[in-house]
Amino acid sequence: MQITSYTDYALRVLLYLAMTPNRQANITEISDFFNISRNHLVKIVHQLGSKGFVKTTRGKGGGLSLQRPPEMINIGELVRSMENHFNWVECFDPTQQNCRLLPACGLKQLLARAGDAYLQMLDAATLADVALGTTPVEVAQSEAPATAHSECNQNQSLTTETQENNL
Amino acid sequence: MQITSYTDYALRVLLYLAMTPNRQANITEISDFFNISRNHLVKIVHQLGSKGFVKTTRGKGGGLSLQRPPEMINIGELVRSMENHFNWVECFDPTQQNCRLLPACGLKQLLARAGDAYLQMLDAATLADVALGTTPVEVAQSEAPATAHSECNQNQSLTTETQENNL
């Protein structure tokens, strides 16, 4: 169970822009910072632009910046915009209505409620809430490029056991 | 965003068994009922057995049945057992700790909380809560095999817009 990296990358872009409020950033700079495919980011940024999250300016000296202040950018709204469906199980897809239990499956209703709970949690937060106080430059300095950090694995909380299974 | 059909199939098996409480069902019968791969179901049933959800008996006249009463089978527990990870984004995977924002990303914490909200909602329900009152036979009779039903598209609630995006 996961969200696409496409959506996470979009969030990273917004976080980056929130950290560099006084200038135009550009795609190359961001893809370099996160070490992800520039081509992929281009599409993500384009969609962020068309959905009204970032302002893009072409041409020399162009780049991108947040279209609204971080307090006005809702995380739930963003995830809904970037994630391409929320079909928790097959029967949520209007084109796949062939489960024999469908007419009144209690499970479907439960999963819908759980999905809503997930999104409502995201609706309760804005970019300002999740943005770090640090700028990318500071982060870059405090970062040892190679190995992982020890402070990281807090708060996986309920989602334990897992790993292995399937196949 | 979706859960694997592997997990949904597991839930379907339990629902089916809950509907046929007074006898042993078998895998072939269930895979026929839902029109899904028998081979795939075999693995799912095996895992359901090893995790203590169903009792399987081999040999002629064998089959499977619920190991505990439906009121004792928690949906959240089941989903945790079947889904093979809850790595909402890359950084949740202990082997992928290379996001530059990692040491203290507020987004990660938010996503963890949202994931917990999702699972807690599932923890609040048991198989008894989601099982229909009907038996598979009744369902089969009331079901026109081909076209979709009209009563179905209730409660997608918050998860609207979507469709298209990406690529």
Place this chain on the structure above:
DNA sequence: TTATAAGTTGTATTGTTAATATATCTTTAA
């Protein structure tokens, strides 16, 4: 005691789709 109906286990293949790459645009400030 034996034939057969069940589940068990391991591996290989297929299909889908997210992720990435390539290439050619258009726009615009210096």
Place this chain on the structure above:
DNA sequence: TTAAAGATATATTAACAATACAACTTATAA
């Protein structure tokens, strides 16, 4: 008028869920 930026479309790759295949073990009904 050129170089630096984003826009757009298409093609390729990679990951992994889903499925298929094959050979095994167990148990019981005849």
